[in-house]
Amino acid sequence: xxxxxxxxxxxxAWGARLADVDYVPAFPIxxxxxxxxxxxxxxxxxxxxxxxxxMDSEHSMMTAAGAAAATGARVFTxxxxxxxxxxxxxxxxxxxxxxxxxxxxxxxxxAAPITLEPDHNDVLAARDCGFLQIHAETCQEVLDSILxxxxxxxxxxxxxxxxxxxxxxxxxxxREPVSMPDPEQVKLFLPPFRPAHLGFKASVPHALGVAVxxxxxxxxxxxxxxxxxxxxxxxxxxxxxAFEQLFGRRYDVVEGYRLEDAxxxxxxxxxxxxKGKAAVDATRAEGKRVGLLRLRMxxxxxxxxxxxxxxxxxxxxxxxxxxxPGQGGILFxxxxxxxxxxxxxxxxxxxxxxxxxxxxxxxxxxxxIFEQTAEAGIRRRGIGPVLLYTEAEHREMMQLQLLAAGSxxxx
Amino acid sequence: MPWQRETFKKIKxxxxxxxxxxxxxxxxxxxxxxxxxxxxxxxxxxxVYVNAAGCFTMLxxxxxxxxxxxxxxxxxxxxxxxxxxxxxxxxxxIAKGRLPERENLKVVVLGGDGSTYDMALSSTSGxxxxxxxxxxxxxxxxxxxxxxxxxxxxxxxxxRTTTSPCSLQHPSGTTHEKKDIFEIWRAxxxxxxxxxxxxxxxxxxxxxxxxxxxxxPKLFLALSACPTGWLYDPGETPEVAKxxxxxxxxxxxxxxxxxxxxxxxxxxxxxxEYLKLQGRFRHxxxxxxxxxxxxxxxxxxxAYWEQVKLAEKTA
Numbered sequence: 122x123x124x125x126x127x128x129x130x131x132x133x134a135w136g137a138r139l140a141d142v143d144y145v146p147a148f149p150i151x152x153x154x155x156x157x158x159x160x161x162x163x164x165x166x167x168x169x170x171x172x173x174x175x176m177d178s179e180h181s182m183m184t185a186a187g188a189a190a191a192t193g194a195r196v197f198t199x200x201x202x203x204x205x206x207x208x209x210x211x212x213x214x215x216x217x218x219x220x221x222x223x224x225x226x227x228x229x230x231x232a233a234p235i236t237l238e239p240d241h242n243d244v245l246a247a248r249d250c251g252f253l254q255i256h257a258e259t260c261q262e263v264l265d266s267i268l269x270x271x272x273x274x275x276x277x278x279x280x281x282x283x284x285x286x287x288x289x290x291x292x293x294x295x296r297e298p299v300s301m302p303d304p305e306q307v308k309l310f311l312p313p314f315r316p317a318h319l320g321f322k323a324s325v326p327h328a329l330g331v332a333v334x335x336x337x338x339x340x341x342x343x344x345x346x347x348x349x350x351x352x353x354x355x356x357x358x359x360x361x362x363a364f365e366q367l368f369g370r371r372y373d374v375v376e377g378y379r380l381e382d383a384x385x386x387x388x389x390x391x392x393x394x395x396k397g398k399a400a401v402d403a404t405r406a407e408g409k410r411v412g413l414l415r416l417r418m419x420x421x422x423x424x425x426x427x428x429x430x431x432x433x434x435x436x437x438x439x440x441x442x443x444x445x446p447g448q449g450g451i452l453f454x455x456x457x458x459x460x461x462x463x464x465x466x467x468x469x470x471x472x473x474x475x476x477x478x479x480x481x482x483x484x485x486x487x488x489x490i491f492e493q494t495a496e497a498g499i500r501r502r503g504i505g506p507v508l509l510y511t512e513a514e515h516r517e518m519m520q521l522q523l524l525a526a527g528s529x530x531x532x
Numbered sequence: 533m534p535w536q537r538e539t540f541k542k543i544k545x546x547x548x549x550x551x552x553x554x555x556x557x558x559x560x561x562x563x564x565x566x567x568x569x570x571x572x573x574x575x576x577x578x579x580v581y582v583n584a585a586g587c588f589t590m591l592x593x594x595x596x597x598x599x600x601x602x603x604x605x606x607x608x609x610x611x612x613x614x615x616x617x618x619x620x621x622x623x624x625x626i627a628k629g630r631l632p633e634r635e636n637l638k639v640v641v642l643g644g645d646g647s648t649y650d651m652a653l654s655s656t657s658g659x660x661x662x663x664x665x666x667x668x669x670x671x672x673x674x675x676x677x678x679x680x681x682x683x684x685x686x687x688x689x690x691x692r693t694t695t696s697p698c699s700l701q702h703p704s705g706t707t708h709e710k711k712d713i714f715e716i717w718r719a720x721x722x723x724x725x726x727x728x729x730x731x732x733x734x735x736x737x738x739x740x741x742x743x744x745x746x747x748x749p750k751l752f753l754a755l756s757a758c759p760t761g762w763l764y765d766p767g768e769t770p771e772v773a774k775x776x777x778x779x780x781x782x783x784x785x786x787x788x789x790x791x792x793x794x795x796x797x798x799x800x801x802x803x804x805e806y807l808k809l810q811g812r813f814r815h816x817x818x819x820x821x822x823x824x825x826x827x828x829x830x831x832x833x834x835a836y837w838e839q840v841k842l843a844e845k846t847a
Contacts, residue, residue, distance in 0.1 A: 143621070143624045143625070143628070144617075144620055144621060144624055146613075146616070146617065146620075170628070171624075172620050172623070172624050174616065174620060174662065176613060176616070176658060177613070177654050177655055177657065177658030177661075178654055178655070178658075180607075180609060180610050180613070180654075180655070181610050181612075181613030181616070181654065181655045181658055182613070184606050184607065184610035184611075184613035184614045184616075184617065184655070185613045185614065185616045185617035185620070186617060187614075187617065188582070188604060188606065188613070188614040188615075188616070188617025188618045188621070189617035189618065189620055189621035189624075190617075190621075191604065191617075191618075192617065192618050192621035192622060192625070193621060193625055193630070193631070194620075194621035194624055194625060196617075196621075210607055210609075211606075211607060211610065214605075214606065214607060218604075315630075320631075321580045321602045321604070321618060321622070321637055322631060322635035322637070323577075323578040323634065323635045323636065323637055324634075324635060326577070326599070326600060326601050326602045327602055327603075328592045328597045328599075328602060328603035328604075329602075329603065329604045329605070330603075330604055330605035330606070331592040331593060331594045331597065331603065331605060332589055332590055332592060332593045332594065332605070333593070333594045334593060334594075338594050
């Protein structure tokens with residue numbers, strides 16, 4: 122493979138650098154910190170013509186980011202986990218301002234109990250805030266998605282901010298070969314940010330984020346955001362075509378892996394999709410016709426692409442690396458909803474919850490998913506939510522509980 | 533030598549042009565709006581107001597604003613961070629030649645005491661530490677006013693609010709002392725801080741004019757006599773605002789790089805004269821006079837001005 126070896130975090134920083142951003146308000150949080158460290162260094166050395174400011178919190182960071190984008194600057198920022206949640210009030214404001222910045226979220230599970238390792242409850246907590254969401258599988262895709270994200274966000278038909286998500290640790294700290302786009306070609310792909318309807322200046326005073334009373338204007342502006350978000354599907358298609366032409370790599374809103382004749386399909390997102398694809402290969406080697414659908418764009422929800430990919434299958438399993446306690450997997454609900462009106466909908470829908478808090482997804486677990494999904498397809502009855510937890514993990518946990526209870530158990 | 537006004541010596545010198553136009557949704561007799569109207573006479577129109585949730589949020593209610601300048605509503609806790617983003621973006625765009633210098637704007641945070649004294653402390657502290665070139669205008673009506681006068685950290689001892697009612701356990705109503713935000717700001721050593729009151733327009737205009745010479749954080753604490761929350765007739769706002777200063781409860785002062793000057797030394801009328809005008813203090817006088825609470829308030833004022841005298845002697 123050609124390209125430089127770099128971590129997902131460094132690829133994200135390169136995305137911002139190649140996008141020639143003007144402004145980077147920052148706040149450190151594991152596992153995202155390496156991104157802002159790289160950007161701070163580049164802004165300081167003059168390698169980037171951007172102003173870098175360390176803010177006092179993610180809440181302030183997002184406010185400064187949105188306000189700067191609303192003033193007409195191209196803005197990049199990054200966070201993780203608790204930081205994203207701390208900023209979430211502001212995410213709704215920024216999208217309401219129609220300020221088209223790019224925010225990288227390096228997924229990390231949420232407290233309590235507190236951890237550093239990934240799952241997707243953080244980024245999915247931002248699901249309804251009006252930011253578009255692109256979830257990346259590889260370091261290359263992280264970099265490329267940031268460039269695409271700016272082009273989509275800044276399109277007059279969209280004018281909404283975008284979150285590009287990558288998994289903490291598994292991608293943020295994993296080195297992969299990354300082919301660096303040529304800066305001159307990036308300029309062709311991503312024209313300079315010259316917004317027609319944003320910017321504070323003396324000659325054109327305007328008011329943004331103002332109070333609305335009575336519900337009529339509120340509903341109108343919220344509808345506008347929804348329609349703009351839906352426009353992003355078409356704008357993404359155009360951006361993907363242009364990107365492929367210039368750089369030779371193709372990204373669609375969903376990615377099908379060995380779907381052609383697949384009876385059963387596993388739906389996944391983010392870095393663990395690579396494990397899923399390996400499991401598809403292994404399962405196919407046993408003569409079973411399975412495939413994988415990776416969701417790349419989560420908002421707007423690519424319902425048509427998902428329906429198209431899943432119609433006529435025997436069974437579909439959704440692996441959620443998130444948990445809505447008392448409900449189950451978040452993406453399972455959305456997949457089920459968009460298949461309801463599909464006449465050729467799968468015979469069975471199965472929900473699996475795995476990889477929480479960075480817990481590994483073993484070959485055995487993936488094998489079990491395919492086996493149980495095939496059985497469900499034959500029975501024509503879905504299962505779940507199934508919480509994935511191996512016997513070895515259960516034994517390990519028992520040991521830890523014994524240690525935790527130690528002194529009391531002795532007495 | 534006592535503090536001297538250099539620019540504004542007579543009331544006629546205050547520009548007649550208005551920059552905050554009438555017809556807003558704010559309460560009649562809002563002392564905060566009067567202070568802002570006066571401040572805007574110096575700030576002018578080339579301004580972007582960055583607002584935190586509070587009474588003033590209702591100034592810009594779609595599709596109207598009373599300003600000839602711009603407006604950005606942020607959140608209750610992060611208006612200074614919004615100011616940071618706007619200021620930085622304007623600087624970057626001007627430096628890169630994408631915005632002509634003539635399009636430049638002053639960035640002015642508008643926050644109430646609830647935001648200023650508590651929720652936005654982090655973002656304010658951050659902005660001052662980063663030496664952000666901005667104005668902060670706090671309209672201090674000593675309560676969460678927009679929600680109907682609840683206890684805020686700016687509420688003074690003895691005031692009754694809807695969440696600090698006078699009761700058998702707490703006959704004085706509010707039991708805490710007003711948080712000293714001026715000193716919290718001053719500890720950050722910004723170039724300019726001042727308190728102002730709408731009934732002292734020359735003092736107010738002079739301070740905004742003096743502040744304009746400084747690059748960096750310029751913070752103003754504006755007494756915002758509030759008929760709705762303080763429970764007096766809207767027509768009495770000038771009298772209430774005047775007595776707040778004349779009793780010594782609201783000192784008019786400035787701090788340049790941390791060095792304090794009192795810009796007006798009141799003869800200090802008894803605090804009762806101020807308290808008696810307002811329904812929020814009525815329980816201190818009826819059904820029976822709470823002499824201890826009133827002396828406590830008077831004692832705090834006396835102690836403050838003794839300190840001032842002492843500090844001036846030492847200087």
